[in-house]
Amino acid sequence: MEKIIAGVTVDVNAEGYLTQISQWNENIASAIAVEEEVGPLGPKHWEVLKYLRDQQSRGTALSIRGIGKSGVVDIKTFYELFPNGPLKKASKIAGIPKPASCI
Amino acid sequence: MKRIVILGAGSGGTMLARHLFKKLPHDLYKITLVDPEARHYYQPGFLFLPFGQIEPEACYRPKTDFIPKGIQLKTDRALIIKPDIQQITLENGQHMHYDVLVVATGTHIAPEETPGMLGEGWRKDVFDFYSFEGAMALREKLAHWQGGRLVVHITETPIKCPVAPLEFAFLADAYFDEKGLRDKVQITYVTPLSGAFTKPRAAAKLGHLLEEKQIDIVTDFAIQEVDNAGKRIVSYDGIEVPYDLLVTVPTNLGDPVVANSGLGDDFGFLPVDKKSLQHRQYPNIFSLGDATNVPTSKAGSVAHFQSELLAANITRYLMGLPVRQDFDGHANCFIETGYGKALLIDFNYETEPVEGTFPIPGIGPMQLLTETRMNHLGKQAFHWIYFHMLLEGRSIPFVSPQMKVSGKKLNQITR
């Protein structure tokens, strides 16, 4: 389905995740962040979002454990930056697919 | 002579070795299993040990019982895999060459990954039941425990047998009821997931069962530490759950041999193609069972289905034929719900667990996603089937490696 975010029409799935990674931009990220009650994005947020997009483009499966080990952010801070389900929220804001739910 | 080396002689490694032994000419191929542990544990028994519903001696047999003469068993631990020179290094310092390598090293609990878990309360009021020692220690504890707050907890996912902690909560409910202690025991189920299970229809059903049995559930709980002195677990976002008795499933990690060889994912599991079980970069490396990163349950039933298909694929590889994309993620798990009943789920990569009949479509005798006595008898029979059929590389009648869609109510909404 289509949705207008930050004045741009983008493709999203039923849960609001962007389906085309290339349609993402920083304004869209900021708009989703407000919608998700993460609030204004600071430098640390951007650093994490960039890391997530990099990993995604390399085809690496994302996990909270992996992010904690990445050196970009520790898990405690990750929770502070993106409260209530940080990986799900950060992925949505980063414009990448929802992390595959574990089995 | 070509050499096939299988690391790990647990469920998956043993079954695969026997399938290969049947398929390959013995004068051309030598099969070697490597495993440091002398006992073959029946891990599903660990669920019943704490409640005194199985005897410890019934939970293991010597590994040699299941390995026919002609398959070599090396009692040693693999430390490093060097894929470029097709060699592994063992703990005793020896090197072994392989033509085909299979990683079947399973997964183990790593309580040291969570701050405080191995603190002063470990095996006093903090227990696991995913190891034989843990289940035995908990058995002692439960025999004398007089009640309080029981917290059943999953540290992080994925874990092997993802339904086992739920089953533990259900069995605890019945166990304390039968002891006349249920009104003194408050049971809370704490999970990092957003519901009782990963797949929606089963999660709804199981969530409903928790409610029926008056077991509280705390979801989306990502543990930061076990506070031994304060007797509570604390999450990264500051939620606290107090306990008198904590039964946790610690982080499950792959064996260090995978990570130390630079081949692991974040949890030390080996990434392989989810349908062929072949390594993408090194086509002579394969994996099955809990050691892989494929997105299905880590369960004995999965290792069983995979072993048959993987034996065929390895044979094809050795003959220079392309491998097949045959494995569909098929998993089949009994879920004990207490009072002599159980539920059964059957699913794969594409199809989530739904209601229906199993294994014979339309007949059963087992019912999917529904609590019945017959399902419980099925789970009990699994003990015998495991030791006498599966480990010998035999199939269960009517149960195929690929999931059957017939007999399943795929479109009906359940609660």
Ligand SMILES: Cc1cc2nc3c(=O)[nH]c(=O)nc-3n(C[C@H](O)[C@H](O)[C@H](O)COP(=O)(O)OP(=O)(O)OC[C@H]3O[C@@H](n4cnc5c(N)ncnc54)[C@H](O)[C@@H]3O)c2cc1C
């Ligand atoms: C409490 C509990 C209940 C369960 N209930 C069920 C159930 O009801 N149904 C079901 O289907 N499954 C169940 N399971 C899961 C099932 O036991 C496992 O999924 C299954 O045993 C996986 O087989 P595997 O061969 O991958 O690993 P394992 O059987 O664990 O074998 C791995 C082997 O590798 C060896 N090894 C490890 N590292 C090395 C190394 N470096 N070098 C050499 N050898 C090594 C180990 O010693 C071990 O023998 C349960 C598990 C638990 C813990």
